[in-house]
Amino acid sequence: MTGTIFLDESVALLERTPRVARELLSGIPDSWLGEPDTVGGWTARDVIGHLISAELDDWIPRAEIIVRDGTSHPFEPFDRFAHVQRDRDVPLGTLLERFAELRGESLSRLRDLVRDDADLDRRGRHPELGEVTLRELLATWAVHDLDHLAQVYASLAASQDTAVGPWKAYLGILLRRDAASAADATSAADASETAGAVETAGAAGPVD
Amino acid sequence: MTGTIFLDESVALLERTPRVARELLSGIPDSWLGEPDTVGGWTARDVIGHLISAELDDWIPRAEIIVRDGTSHPFEPFDRFAHVQRDRDVPLGTLLERFAELRGESLSRLRDLVRDDADLDRRGRHPELGEVTLRELLATWAVHDLDHLAQVYASLAASQDTAVGPWKAYLGILLRRDAASAADATSAADASETAGAVETAGAAGPVD
Numbered sequence: 138m139t140g141t142i143f144l145d146e147s148v149a150l151l152e153r154t155p156r157v158a159r160e161l162l163s164g165i166p167d168s169w170l171g172e173p174d175t176v177g178g179w180t181a182r183d184v185i186g187h188l189i190s191a192e193l194d195d196w197i198p199r200a201e202i203i204v205r206d207g208t209s210h211p212f213e214p215f216d217r218f219a220h221v222q223r224d225r226d227v228p229l230g231t232l233l234e235r236f237a238e239l240r241g242e243s244l245s246r247l248r249d250l251v252r253d254d255a256d257l258d259r260r261g262r263h264p265e266l267g268e269v270t271l272r273e274l275l276a277t278w279a280v281h282d283l284d285h286l287a288q289v290y291a292s293l294a295a296s297q298d299t300a301v302g303p304w305k306a307y308l309g310i311l312l313r314r315d316a317a318s319a320a321d322a323t324s325a326a327d328a329s330e331t332a333g334a335v336e337t338a339g340a341a342g343p344v345d
Numbered sequence: 346m347t348g349t350i351f352l353d354e355s356v357a358l359l360e361r362t363p364r365v366a367r368e369l370l371s372g373i374p375d376s377w378l379g380e381p382d383t384v385g386g387w388t389a390r391d392v393i394g395h396l397i398s399a400e401l402d403d404w405i406p407r408a409e410i411i412v413r414d415g416t417s418h419p420f421e422p423f424d425r426f427a428h429v430q431r432d433r434d435v436p437l438g439t440l441l442e443r444f445a446e447l448r449g450e451s452l453s454r455l456r457d458l459v460r461d462d463a464d465l466d467r468r469g470r471h472p473e474l475g476e477v478t479l480r481e482l483l484a485t486w487a488v489h490d491l492d493h494l495a496q497v498y499a500s501l502a503a504s505q506d507t508a509v510g511p512w513k514a515y516l517g518i519l520l521r522r523d524a525a526s527a528a529d530a531t532s533a534a535d536a537s538e539t540a541g542a543v544e545t546a547g548a549a550g551p552v553d
Contacts, residue, residue, distance in 0.1 A: 145374075146374040146376050146377070149372075149373060149374050149377075150373065150377060150501070153368060153369055153373070156368045157365055157368045157369045160361060160364045160365045160368045161361055161365045164357075165357060165358065165361070166353075166354040166357050168354050169354070169357075169358060263511070263512075266511040266512065266514070267511065269510055269511060269512070270510065272508070273508065273509055273510035273511070273512060274512075276505045276508035276509045276510070276512075277509045277510075277512040277516070279505060280502045280505050280509055280512075280516050280518065280519065281516065283498045283499075283501055283502040283518055284498075284502065284516055284517055284518035286498055287495045287498040287499065287518055290491040290492075290494055290495040290498070291491075291495065293358070293491055294488045294491040294492065297484045297487060297488050300480070300481065300484035301481055301484045301485045301488055302477055302478065302481035302484070302485075303471070303474040303475065303477060303481070304471075304474065304477065304481060304482075304484075304485040304488075306474070308485070308488050308489065308492055309492055310488065310491055310492040310495055311488065313521075
């Protein structure tokens with residue numbers, strides 16, 4: 138146990154994510170895995186790959202910058218699409234194990250970096266959002282997990298979009314998907330002169 | 346193994362849901378559990394209670410009506426708020442175990458009811474949607490799981506709505522929640538002459 142309840146309660150969520158992802162996705166038939174959450178969005182494999190990227194390049198590296206440099210050194214930009222090339226041929230089961238391993242290492246390092254509430258009040262500088270606290274980084278890490286896991290559910294549901302027949306009218310997870318795809322199509326059309334494939338693919342996912 | 350791939354692949358998802366729910370929610374600190382997914386929506390406890398109700402009164406009873414009566418007997422209406430009174434004082438851990446137990450019984454019964462693809466083509470009558478197949482019922486059961494689990498993620502995220510600070514601007518799971526609450530407030534105002542508390546509470550969740 139540490140001196141901060143907020144840290145303990147955040148870790149209680151963060152340590153669940155790889156276990157939940159494994160319970161949901163490990164060994165699931167491929168027929169569930171083929172669709173992205175919205176048109177141009179992410180499949181379950183993309184999401185787990187992105188979570189791996191965030192363990193490597195986002196949360197702990199940024200926490201370390203806050204502790205070491207405070208607001209004098211802005212965070213490095215984070216590549217939200219690093220997984221696309223890196224994980225191209227990696228099986229989902231391997232990605233799930235890799236994510237679990239990295240998350241374990243991250244939480245161990247977090248316990249070194251944050252000892253008390255005063256540590257959580259330390260400030261850093263986000264390149265776009267300005268000053269943020271380590272407490273806000275930690276809350277964002279957890280909500281980012283929840284956001285992307287919810288995205289996995291939408292991708293799994295998408296594979297049954299027509300199979301549910303007339304019940305689709307009652308299933309918000311499918312209706313929201315259509316609404317998001319329609320909105321993306323509109324904004325993609327507006328931006329078609331300038332937006333490349335990578336930016337289009339990013340429309341569906343949360344950024345960091 | 347049965348004769349139908351669709352049944353096996355649906356069961357592969359359905360049997361995961363209670364395990365995923367337990368992995369996510371069992372023993373999680375109460376500070377994660379206090380908010381509904383949207384204003385007037387459902388907390389994690391509500392969702393698990395509703396999933397219990399659906400095991401008792403929706404999926405298998407409707408499958409049995411299809412197999413026994415075909416389209417001659419419409420499904421019974423399903424009370425989406427049965428959990429509100431029934432589970433008022435039941436701890437979340439007990440609800441999770443109850444749901445897992447009922448889901449196991451449901452899947453065992455499903456294996457009795459569905460032996461081959463011809464069984465999946467059997468038709469029943471939904472009181473509002475008209476003719477539906479057992480295959481569509483099964484797909485809907487799985488997507489209904491995904492829809493409500495995604496709702497749990499939104500409720501957990503809601504507890505950190507202010508804690509994430511300026512990062513909220515990047516977190517779709519929180520932004521969509523605000524948008525849904527704003528839309529509900531508009532429609533609730535429109536319907537204020539006729540809608541009681543129960544109907545208002547239902548605005549956030551998928552129906553069946």
